[in-house]
Amino acid sequence: MDSNSLDTMAEKGTSLWEDAWIKLRKNRLALMGLGLLIFLCLVSLLTPWIAPYGYEEQDLLMGATPPSAEHWLGTDVFGRDMLTRIMWGGRVSLMVGFIATAVALAIGVIYGAVAGYVGGRVDAVMMRLVDILYALPFMIFIILLMVVFGRNLLLLFFAIGAVEWLTMARIVRGQVMSLRKQEFVEAAHSLGLSQWIIIRRHIIPNTLGPVIVYTTLTIPSVMLLEAFLSFLGLGIQPPQSSWGLLINYGVETMEEYPWLLIFPGIALSLTLFALNFLGDGLRDALDPRTSKD
Amino acid sequence: MALLEVNGLKVHFHTRDGLVKAVDDVSFSVDCGETLAIVGESGSGKSVTCYSLLDLLPKPPAKIEGGTAVFDGIDLLTCDAAQMRRFRSNDIAMIFQDPMTSLNPFITVGEQLIEPLIYNPDKSRRQTRPDARMRAIELLDEVGIIDPEKRFDCYPHEFSGGMRQRVMIAMALINEPRLLICDEPTTALDVTIQAQILALIKTLQQKRNVAVIFISHDLGVVAGIADKVVVMCEGTVRETNDADGIFYRTQDDYTKKLLAAIPEGPKVMQSRAQADSTMIQVSNLKTYFRDHSKASIGAAKNYIKAVDGVSLQIQRGEILGLVGESGSGKSTLGRSILQLAPITEGSVSFDGTELNTLTPKQLVPWRRKMQMIFQDPYASLNPRMTVYETLAEPLLYHGLAHSKNIDQQVQLLMDDVGLARASLRKYPHEFSGGQRQRIAIGRAIATKPELIIADEPVSALDVTIQAQVLDLILNLVERHNLTMLFISHDLSVVRYISDRVVVMNKGVIIECGDTEALWANPQQQYTQQLLKAIPLADPKSERLRMADS
Structure with missing residues (x-):
């Protein structure tokens, strides 16, 4: 009787999200961030067709050349085109960044909201589980996963997501615990709304501010985590690449061939800027208390 | 010449939504041994008026656009920061609305009380710790704290709301100020405690001959203690008169509205209770x-x-x-x-x-x-x-x-x-x-x-x-x-x-x-x-x- 009709109400456009979109459209910086992100994603998607070279195509005569008309961003020590490798690397990095963060977000928000809202013993047990996972050394956890399931990209998403959601859950739980005591939640309760609807409609939307900020911080850190894992041989393997891996190799040859570090670095920073601008814009847009213009 | 004379005070807020004239041409004066009540609803500018006297407003967005506030011959609005500090610590004290949040929960009540004595900006007026302690205990006793020697070392959470407000009053009085500004000091308190605090402020004032500015949204509260009343609305003064004049010979329509709104007397509507159900x-x-x-x-x-x-x-x-x-x-x-x-x-x-x-x-x-x-x-x-x-x-x-x-x-x-x-x-x-x-x-x-x-x-x-x-x-x-x-x-x-x-x-x-x-x-x-x-x-x-x- 209830949750369906409540959803149709949201569709009728009096919702927070619609207002947020109207406000976001007026925020130039956030729109720029959004545009840049869409551009990066499009390039990554289309890489197989638009990349100037193949990602494993070597030209040993052209090893480690600086940027030129032929190779816009130069070549690496094996003579592979850097632009191509950054484009291919972006596919992996963005995918890992977004999917692992989405996993962390989904688990963390729901887990934290339930723990914080129900409280008491349920909360204690749920949070001790989080503590245990926190205490588990990350490396051992990942290596165990690799040993049991073997090496594959999906597992990488899962492993990173499984770690990143912990902090998210804690942040959301803290927020929810203070929200739970607010009178509007009690009012919803006295209207007879079910717990799940209260969590979904009254609690979670009010935790969005910190969650969005934390999310925009998580995406780049996940990208670097992937690089770290790949570096250890647990993530993706050369000749495949990712921004994190390229940066790692770039650091080794920083003094001789600085462009090997600079260009992947720029790609990662651009993404980070775009995410932060978009994140700030979203946070403001989703808070009705910031003025409408 | 009165102790404090405020003339044509204007405070404007420059906000994103445009200019807000929080206080617009407000004048009043208060003398030693006198209680001035400033009454108005929220947004009337009564608090802003008093905060601007002690330079407690956030600037920006607030900006004092004009007027003078002469305290003892010196204009509070234009004096420098050092002079303002001296006024704040020695001459003008303030009591805030919410006693629950106006005391630092991590410092004992006694320590907070003696702070103005041992850190006084006038080095000559500083006191030693034991002297300050004596003085504080005396004052705690005077504001009605039972067993003040013991309570001196207690933390704020060990006091009830009314007791905390008494401590705030003691703190305000500890440097023998000549002007006491009370910003809704009883609004957060129960009615019986409110009556006690009002009586306390009144007696302390008479004993020490200080001037009091009492801010309130409730005309009923100030009826007993005010000598003069200023009624404010939307940043301007609507009516200034002595207390009897305001209550018995009301001139202004807004004041009449305020008085009429005070719920008094029995219920008019018939009871609709169904006795058997x-x-x-x-x-x-x-x-x-x-x-x-x-x-x-x-x-x-x-x-x-x-x-x-x-x-x-x-x-x-x-x-x-x-x-x-x-x-x-x-x-x-x-x-x-x-x-x-x-x-x-x-x-x-x-x-x-x-x-x-x-x-x-x-x-x-x-x-x-x-x-x-x-x-x-x-x-x-x-x-x-x-x-x-x-x-x-x-x-x-x-x-x-x-x-x-x-x-x-x-x-x-x-x-x-x-x-x-x-x-x-x-x-x-x-x-x-x-x-x-x-x-x-x-x-x-x-x-x-x-x-x-x-x-x-x-x-x-x-x-x-x-x-x-x-x-x-x-x-x-x-x-x-x-x-x-x-x-x-x-x-x-x-x-x-x-x-x-x-x-x-x-x-x-x-x-x-x-x-x-x-x-x-x-x-x-x-x-x-x-x-x-x-x-x-x-x-x-x-x-x-x-x-x-």
């Missing part, structure tokens, strides 16, 4: 909470007995007032009846059905029949839902409307509570306090309930708004055939609205009876004290009472 039967209700502050491993469990064996009936159609001071358990009782707080013992039945035996699922249809209006309209509305969503939610959830007629239903609700239909798409923060409370009332009556429990619904509102909301509530009770439990600490409001009154203290019912009978002839001492402490908007009788205490 009991709606709610509460029997021996007990609601205990675990006390976590004192819990230690292995120790016996400590309980706070919020409600300790209460029995009462609510007749169909009546408005039952529930009166008590903070901590009396009145709110918990209301929440227990609604099954929002877990009951430890006893029962609550609604039309013969014991609510406390039902499962949450079985309760849902009953929840539709009983609704709650909360005290704080700023906290009781979801800040991320538009008014439309807030009002449509209960209608849709309980199946009282469907997607075709929901718009119309919500608009009718808006009409019911006196809000413009055009503001449906707005968010709560875009409304004033009174309008928000109207939204909250709209949400409560949306489910067509039979019983409404109103928990201090007008306490957070200005007097004139309070009167409007009370009338709205009475009107809705009549039109929708509601039964109501009206919880309040404000006895005048309760008298104005309820047919029968229950007085609660420390979790138990002290007295109960028909409103006018109880007012005329209170049986219990506690009730008598409560009734005696109600401030009246009548300076003569108030002064008499103060002289008594």
Whole structure:
């Protein structure tokens, strides 16, 4: 009787999200961030067709050349085109960044909201589980996963997501615990709304501010985590690449061939800027208390 | 020449939404041994006026655009920071509204008290720690703190609200200021404590011959202590006169409106109670909470007995007032009846059905029949839902409307509570306090309930708004055939609205009876004290009472 009709109400456009979109459209910086992100994603998607070279195509005569008309961003020590490798690397990095963060977000928000809202013993047990996972050394956890399931990209998403959601859950739980005591939640309760609807409609939307900020911080850190894992041989393997891996190799040859570090670095920073601008814009847009213009 | 003379003070706020003239050409003066009351509703600029005297305003956005405030020959508005510090520590002191937040919880009360003495910017006036301690203990004794030597080393959380306000007063007086600014010093306190604090300020003032500026939103509170009254509205002074002149020979229309809005006298509306029909039967209700502050491993469990064996009936159609001071358990009782707080013992039945035996699922249809209006309209509305969503939610959830007629239903609700239909798409923060409370009332009556429990619904509102909301509530009770439990600490409001009154203290019912009978002839001492402490908007009788205490 209830949750369906409540959803149709949201569709009728009096919702927070619609207002947020109207406000976001007026925020130039956030729109720029959004545009840049869409551009990066499009390039990554289309890489197989638009990349100037193949990602494993070597030209040993052209090893480690600086940027030129032929190779816009130069070549690496094996003579592979850097632009191509950054484009291919972006596919992996963005995918890992977004999917692992989405996993962390989904688990963390729901887990934290339930723990914080129900409280008491349920909360204690749920949070001790989080503590245990926190205490588990990350490396051992990942290596165990690799040993049991073997090496594959999906597992990488899962492993990173499984770690990143912990902090998210804690942040959301803290927020929810203070929200739970607010009178509007009690009012919803006295209207007879079910717990799940209260969590979904009254609690979670009010935790969005910190969650969005934390999310925009998580995406780049996940990208670097992937690089770290790949570096250890647990993530993706050369000749495949990712921004994190390229940066790692770039650091080794920083003094001789600085462009090997600079260009992947720029790609990662651009993404980070775009995410932060978009994140700030979203946070403001989703808070009705910031003025409408 | 008076001690402080303010002339043509103008304070403007430069905000994103444009210029706000918070204080616009305000003049007044106050002399030693005199009490000046500045009265006005929220947003009238009364606090901004006083904060600007001590340079406590955030600049920007605030900017002092003109005027002078001459204190003892020096203009406070233009003097330099060092001079201002000297004024603040030696000559002008301030008492703030909320004693719960104006003391640092990590420092002992005594340490905070002697700070102005041992860190005085005038090195010559600094005192040694033992001297300062002596002085502080003397003062604590003077403001009525029992056993001041011991209490000196206590932390603020070990004091009650009224005691903390006494400590604040002692702190303000410790450097023998010549001007004391009190910013709503009793608003956060219970009525009996309020009476004590007012009397205390009055006696200390007479003894020390200081000038007092007393800011309040409530004309009734200042009637007894003010010599002169300034009535402010929207940044301008509406009327300045001595207290008798303001109260007995009112000139300005706005002042008249303020005076008229003070709830006084008995209820006008006929009681609609149906004597033979009991709606709610509460029997021996007990609601205990675990006390976590004192819990230690292995120790016996400590309980706070919020409600300790209460029995009462609510007749169909009546408005039952529930009166008590903070901590009396009145709110918990209301929440227990609604099954929002877990009951430890006893029962609550609604039309013969014991609510406390039902499962949450079985309760849902009953929840539709009983609704709650909360005290704080700023906290009781979801800040991320538009008014439309807030009002449509209960209608849709309980199946009282469907997607075709929901718009119309919500608009009718808006009409019911006196809000413009055009503001449906707005968010709560875009409304004033009174309008928000109207939204909250709209949400409560949306489910067509039979019983409404109103928990201090007008306490957070200005007097004139309070009167409007009370009338709205009475009107809705009549039109929708509601039964109501009206919880309040404000006895005048309760008298104005309820047919029968229950007085609660420390979790138990002290007295109960028909409103006018109880007012005329209170049986219990506690009730008598409560009734005696109600401030009246009548300076003569108030002064008499103060002289008594």
